[in-house]
Amino acid sequence: MKKSILFLSIIFTLVVLSACGQSNKDGATSGDKKVLTMATSADFAPFESRDKAGKIIGFDIDLAKAIADELGYKLEIKDMKFDGLIGALQAKRVDMVLAGMSATEKRQKNVDFSTAYNHSGEMFITKKDSTVKTIDDLKGKTVAVQLGTIQEEGAKKLQEKVDFTLKPLDNSTTLIQELLSDRVQVAYLDKSVATGYIKEQGLAGFDDPTSSSPGMAVAFPKGSELKEDVNKALKKLEENGKLQELKDKWLKDQQ
Ligand code: ARG
Secondary structure (H helix, E strand, O other): OHHHHHHHHHHHHHHHHHHHHHHHHHHHHHHOOEEEEEEEOOOEOOOEEEOOOOOEEOHHHHHHHHHHHHHOEEEEEEEOOHHHHHHHHHOOOOOEEOOOOEOOHHHHOOEEEOOOOEOOOEEEEEOOOOOOOOHHHHOOOEEEEEOOOHHHHHHHHHOOOOOOEEEEEOOHHHHHHHHHOOOOOEEEEEHHHHHHHHHHHOOEEEEOOOOOOOOEOOEEEOOOOHHHHHHHHHHHHHHOOHHHHHHHHHOHHHO
C-alpha cells in the first residue's frame, strides 16, 4: 500500500514537473518576444544617463523602446564606454547602438547608420568667472573631451590653429568634475548635453562656431538587416508625433 502511494506520488510529481517544463517552453516560443540588444554609454544626459536608482534613462532609451515596440522586440540594454561602442558593433556583440552618436563619414566605414533622429552642435563649457570666451582664448588652457567622440576629433583639428592642451577622458561626466575641480579650464562637448550642465551647475559656455556635426543616428553592424526596419519605425514615429513627444519630454530645455 505504502509503496503504491509512493509510486503514485512519484508519477504525480513527474507529471507536474513535465507540465511546468512544457509551459515554460511554450512561454519562450509564443509569449516572449525576440530580444533586441542595444548598447549605449550612459554618461550623456539627457540622451542616456543613470537615475538615482541606477536605472538607465533618457531620450535615446525611450526612443529605442519605441522602436523595439514598433518592431515587436523586447529591448535589452548594455552600458559601455563610448569608446567601445563601434567595436561592440563590429564584433556583433550588440544589434544596435543609441548613444547620441553622430553619423560621421569616418564611422560609416565601420558601421551602418539609420536616418538621423536629432541634431545638435558643440559647445565649450567653462566656469562662470572664466576669461575664456572665444576659441582664441583657449590658448594655453587645458580642454577636456570625451574619448572617441567627434569633439575629441574636432578639438584635435582646432589645436592646429590654437595652442592648447587636450585631455581626453573616457567618461563624459568626468569632464564636468574635472572642470569643477579646476583640473581643466574648458570642457568641449555636445551642445544639448552642455546646456544641461550649464543650467544645473551654474557654469558658462559658448557655441563652437566652427562645428558642423552630422545628426545623431542609430548605429548597426555593417550590412545589418535591422537598419531598414529601424528606418521604417523611425519614419512612423516621426509621422505619428511620438518622436516630437520624446524631444519635448527630454530635449526641450536643451535646445
Ligand atoms: N555626438 C558625439 C559623437 O558622436 C558624442 C556622443 C557621446 N555619447 C555618449 N553617450 N557619451 O561623437
